[in-house]
Amino acid sequence: MPDTCNDRLRGGLIAFATLTCCCLAATMAAADEISPNRLTPLVRAVQKASPSVVNIQGQKTVADLANGSKHDGTRQVNGMGTGVVIDPRGYILTNHHVVDGVKQINVTFADRRKYVAKIVAFDPRTDLAVIRVRTSHLLPVIEIGTSSDLMPAESVVAVGNAFGYEHTVTVGIISALHRDVQVSETQSYDDLIQTDASINPGNSGGPLLNVDGKMIGVNVAVRAGAQGIGFAIPIDAAMEVAARLVSVEETENRWHGLTLRTNAAKQQVVVERVASGSPAADHGFRPGDVITRVGDVKTERRLDVERALLGTNTAQTVVVDRGGESTELRLAAESIRSRRGGGGTRRLMADRSDSWDTLGVELEPEPASTFSGKKSQYRGGLRIVEVRPNSPAEKEGLTAGDILVGLHKWQTASMDDVDYILTKSSLPRMNQVRFYIVRNDETLYTDVNVASATSRSTLRR
Incomplete structure (x- = not known):
């Protein structure tokens, strides 16, 4: 069975053989003496990405197991993993299993600087998490x-x-694409990249780079x-x-x-929908707008x-491409409590709470x-x-953009x-509920177990 790279947490210290090393200063050639032939694309790729890659260390408490039986005692085990800086203010992407249950998350950069990080948000289903370190300076960001x-x-x-x-x-190389991998009874991954580049415990959360030094996988x-x-x-x-994890709504x-x-292939961020009564609607955003810049940030994906x-x-200047013409708009995120429309703020928040907790979805009128x-x-x-x-609705394949037309x-x-x-x-007394949705002008249905985390079937016509 596959293992997550970091889950082999180990108690105690690893015994290392005594190493004798020469003085680096005496053996390393000066940068200007390195032959251009040695600076291969792979060398340049690593040099480019390394400053934004961090090593993660921490301890967590686990149950003390002996002879296959569980005892009352617990013990501390050391864990390790990797992360990448995705925002210069210290936001770092890693795997959820790297930081799950860790009391103090210690982060070390390539230049040996060390920081303590805090968890910002996480998603166990996709096994991704965002942590943050606070520094007095901006950090290098992975490309x-x-x-x-x-x-x-x-x-x-x-x-x-x-x-x-x-x-x-x-x-290594990319061995295959679109692999589905079952790690355990509770964790599986869909549509993974398979590679023969050596990946070991501790690599979890680190970057898979292409020859241009760009991150193409976690x-x-x-x-x-x-x-391999x-x-x-x-x-x-x-x-x-x-x-989603660093969105203003989440954080x-x-x-x-x-x-x-x-649109990753075109490096574009496209507006699919503008909620009625929202700050974006007030400032004139339209479906189809391509957002190219927000403030000083060039936007190539939703994360930007x-x-x-x-x-x-304060409101930020937003540059959009609308029908081939550049247009400047303004946008400021507002408190969720100020949401307008429908039956008022209290009603909207109640609607979210009910549908969110019971059905696993947030809804708005179409x-x-x-x-x-x-x-x-x-x-x-x-x-x-x-x-x-991780809701039953998500496990059944319901996604943002689907239109719920029946329960x-x-x-x-x-x-x-x-x-x-x-x-x-x-419905409150029912375990299994049939959802009817419209997706791409086609009506689909699925049976969702709203009483537990277990779902019954998959979307079908």
């Missing part, structure tokens, strides 16, 4: 590539804290007992999760009202927009124009704007319908 055009046999480099050996570099797992079989989360998927309880889509708004209290003129059997619907991580035997044309279904119908 993000794309996983949309990867090729088998393409050269790649893995950098990480392998078995505690900091900033270990290994080289190293996450190895195949136990095998040689490691796995990485594609960077395009990882960056979408990171965008600061504020919102902007934009539903964004990253969230980073630019994070920690800002304009009637979506259904008019299409001979639709539905008189309305509710767009899913967010799916709760069990009731249509969901308005928030009033959902309020009735959740409070006055027989």
